[in-house]
Every structure is written in structure tokens, then in C-alpha cells.
Amino acid sequence: MIKLSHLIPAMLLQLAVLSATAQNQEKDIMKNRQGDLIVNAKPGATVIVEQLRHEFWFGCAISNGFVDGTMPAADRAQYNEKFLQNFNSAVTENAVKWLSMEREKGKVNYAVVDSILAWTDRNHIPLRGHNLYWGIDKFVQPWLKEMSNEELRATLQRRAETVTSRYRGRFAEYDLNNEMVHGNFYEDRLGPGITKDMATWAHNGDPGAKLFLNDYDITTGNKLPEYMAQIRSLLKQGVPVAGIGVQGHLHAETFDRKELKRSLDSLAIFKLPIRITEFNVPGQRSRYYKEKILTMTPEAEAEKAKELTDFYRICFAHPAVGGIIMWGFWEGANWIPVSSLYHKDWSPTPAAEAYQKLLFKEWWTKETGKVGKDGKYQVKAFYGKYRVTVNGISQEVELKKADGKVQVKV
16 A cells, blocks of 8 residues: 555655746746837826737637538627637638639639638738648549649649639738648659649749648657658758648647647747647547547536646747647537537637636736836737827837837837
8 A cells, every 4th residue: 555655745746846837837938928018208107008919829710601601690690709809810721721622623612712811801810821732642632633743733833823823912821731741642643842843833823922831740749750850851952931830639638748848849940930720629539539529527628728728838938839720619610529619509618718818817918007207118018919008198009029129109
């Protein structure tokens, strides 16, 4: 029998380690996510600093159903409202995928993409285009496989140039060729230079297009070595990689904190922006996904909220990460329904409350004070957009990470 007295020192040590980790994370968040907002005004003036949005991307995938008429009107209204309450960025879940846009050769559906972009433009939400190509065999249309190499190559070029020229300057970034670590029909057919060609064709249509890589099982560490090798190879070839996408749903009910941090540290050596592109918890290896379980106990809901909080803290603290994109937030439009922030009836889950507490309380700046005798009022503030009011007169300013500070003159 193990004596309790033998367990206590180990438990105390574990608590001390957890406490130190939390303190380090907090220091990293303050260091990497806050800058100086400086107001220059008449001494004694009253200053109110109110954050309006984060610079860091806290986003979510947009379901086709939101714009294609298949979602009931009442749910569509709730989807609109809750999305704008919770997120400042987005990604197309399925709309840009070639298989969705052109299931039959020559019959291209732009309507859904157009509608999503109209909505994000109207609401000033940067949108990721997911994806220009996807070479996993089962996601390649049969009519593409039937082509000769010459015809396939010409068709690939037409695909990239047509999409990027049509939407020139409107997508914040694209996933170039999805999940190449796990399969690449196009490379198998046309050789290893095809990825660079794809990038060239995309830039023919939109020279400013930012082209990201995107793959899964990276934050678990399982496919990290292969991804690192692939990135090195593509950069050596001169492929214009603008950023690194790592999906965030190949864990189970929980995730490995150390492996997440290690994978981010490893990818940071490339000095490219990193985005968590597809986050769910519970994830794809959970029993909820495998067994199609649609409900959670209160205890499981509480654990889910903790897992989400810990995942977001690690990523927000990391200097190389520029955003986290959920892959669904409502049970009515989420491939892993229980990973949602909102139930089917739109009631919030504990995870929604935990998420909002992080973003809009703990990581949110709202301060009031007086201008000092030196004519300055200065606060540490999270990078983002602000309304600064001095003696009742307001103006909006951007505090950008690239600058580290912003001066407001009144």
C-alpha cells in the first residue's frame, strides 16, 4: 500500500511546476501581446481607453449553410449575431475547396464564395481561402484523374489563376495545397516542382496573395518532423511560403501541452507566421468523434472548457502564432458537434463562457485615468483597435505589434 505521506511531496512538486508554468505564460502574454498606448493631452484631462478588437486572429470557419439558403432563418440570425460577438476573423470551411466549387467539369459555383466574401467585407473580417488545391486522393475529382498530364497541368493553372484573379486582394491568405504531408496526387502525377508552379499561377492572378501551407497531426508531434522537412524543401525550391498553418483537432478529449509548445517552438525557426487553422476540442481522436456521441456530461463540459482555455493560453503566449481559427462554433454546423461553443438551441456551453472570459476580460484593455503633469497618459494595452476618449472627444487608433506602441495626440 502506498502511504499518503509519500504522495504529498510529489503532488506539491507538480502543483509548483503548474504554478510556474502559468506564471511564465502570463509573462509571455504580457511581453508578446501588449504594447504602449500613449495619449498626449492637456494635464489633468480625463482619458478613457476602450479596446474594440484584437489584432490577434480569434476566428472560426464559416459554414456554407450560413449563406446558401439551407440554414433556417432563425438560426442564420443567431449565427450572424454570435459570430460577430465572438470572432474577428474567418476561414471558408468548404466554399473554396475545388471539389465544392467544381464537382462537375466546367460547372463552377462561385455563388457561395461570393456571398461569404460579401458578408466578411461588410463586417470587416479578414477571410482565409481554404483551399486552392487538395491533393489527398479522395478529394480529387474523378474527372481530373482522367486527364493526361498535359491537360491536368493546364487545368491546375486555370484553377489558380481564375480564383485568385476573381478575388484579387479580397482574401487575407490562402491555403495553397492542403495536407501535402499526407498525400499529393498532383505531385505524384506531375513531379515535385508542381507546388512552386501552383504558387506562381496563384500569383499570376493575384501578385499579393499570401500562400500558406496547412497540415494536420503537427501539434501532436506525430508528423512534425515530416512537416519540418517539407517546409525546408519548399523554401529551398523558392516556393513563396507566406505562413505555416497547423490544424488543431488531431488530439482526443485532451491534448499534450508539452507537444503543442514543442511543435510551435520548432516551427518558429522558419520565422514565418503560424496560424492554428482548424481547432476543435474534443478532437478527431476522441470517442465523441469516433462514436458520434452528441452529448456531454456536466463534468465533461467543464473539462472541455479547461482544455480550450489551456490550448488558447499556450498559443496566445507564443510569439510566432498570429491566430487561432475554430472549425465550427455551433452544434448545428460543426463536424464535431460537442466541440462547439453553443448547443443546437444556441444556449452557451461552459467553453463559450471560458472563451469569452479570456478574450474579452482577461485579454481585453479598458482603462480610465488622468493625463499627468508631463502631458502624457500611458497604458499597457493588448494589440488591436481602440477608441480613445479625452474630455469627451473620441478617436479610433490601431496599436500594432509591428510598431510596439502608438501615440495619440489631442
